[in-house]
Amino acid sequence: MAEFLNTYLNAFSKLKRATKNGIKAPHKPILLLAIIKSIELGEIKNNKIYITPELVARFKDYWKWLVRESFFSPNFSLPFFHLTNDYTRNRLDRFWHLQTYFGKEILLTSSHSIRSFSQLQESVQYGYFDDRLFSLLSNHDSRQIVSRFLLEHYFSGQKLYDNRSDLFESVTKQILHDSPVEYLHVIERADEEEVFIRSGVFKKVVPRIYDYTCCISGLRIVSGYDIQMVDACHIIPFANSHNDTISNGISLCPNLHRAFDRGLVSIDCYYRVLVAENFVESSHENGIKAYQGKRIILPDEESYRPAVENLDWHRVNIFKSKAQH
Structure with a gap:
């Protein structure tokens, strides 16, 4: 088990990330941290990581807490798709996979990126890890090791707030207390990922x-x-x-x-x-x-x-x- 853990930690230390103005994109380690927390909380119970409002909201919360300065936007669909390009020993040993809906094809942009969040939802049923990796993340001790490693390696000195969900709580307050006019002003500025989260909170x-x-x-x-x-x-x-x-x-x-x-x-x-x-x-x-x-x-x-x-x-x-x- 320790050998496999070290293999994945090594892979996590070399995540492929886009660079803009000399700064590397934080999307992938944030997504991994959000998934790990969702496993810990029991929101993810098996090796099928669905695109849920809770997971997207946690990704955006973690972005807000961990990213101080960035030229990137907290786009959930990018790491969920592009994590398939990372591997352990060679290109055949990918640790993250996507299960598409029957007959669906993931349409890409000219830069080989996912087109939109809605396109990700329409094409991808769920993501999943290698069985060994999911087994490690289902174990409390190894899960804590991986989480701490990602936090220290990519966000040294930053802190996660374990029992908070700022975005879910904020949207809940708006749903309960905002007037329709006030809410409309907010929703008009929301991107499709936030609209998806808001729909989940409403439900x-x-x-x-x-x-x-x-x-x-x-x-x-x-x-x-x-x-x-x-x-x-x-x-x-x-x-x-x-x-x-x-x-x-x-x-x-x-x-x-x-x-x-x-x-x-x-x-x-x-x-x-x-x-x-x-x-x-x-x-x-x-x-x-x-x-x-x-x-x-x-x-x-x-x-x-x-x-x-x-x-x-x-x-x-x-x-x-x-x-x-």
Whole structure:
């Protein structure tokens, strides 16, 4: 095990990095540190490193804490892709690999770089390490050795804040407390990686505010597994509003989420359920129509409740009411 550890430490000391104005890019060691911390926290449980809001946010937090002066931007997609160019003993011994979606090809720029974050998401299902390396990183002692080595070798004298997630916490506060106008000013300046993070925070915050309960059916399932049984639903779709604030979100189980998005269900200004009439379901007793007129479950904090103007927009623009036919 010690021999393998030394092999990987040697490889990590020679990461290929772009140079600009005499400064080497910090992306790869920061990504490795972020992945290692995610393994330590149990966010990564097996050798499939998915592109998650948590991992991207941790990468950006680490960048903010470790990079003092740089001519580079904290672009997550670059190291996630280009780490495939690093190896241990020779070019055949790469320690980082990408699993693409079936039939998908990674399109590159003329400089052989990944085109964009969205292109990375569309093409790459997950990244993975050599089995030996992942085994080392799954062990507490060797994981600490690798983490300290990366920190000291590339960011000597700098410090990581283990129990902080500045970006996640900042976005959470904005979702809970910003007005839609204030939030729009922020989102207009956000790049696609930050929009991805914000979407992930929205999906976590809204169910938590509703106590992981579907606000229409009352379904609440809390599992010891990392499984969420209710969805965060935008009242006005994000594509129309760019609004992730809590007043534009409700918590719904998947079938009612789809019904709401497709206009079979809406909510009136008194928070009562409206159900479209022009569809047939097999069991009315346990079906969607049974919720007609029911008052939805609301958060105790009044400022977290759905904005009436957002519900109005949904009824006018999405709901398939009888008046539209």
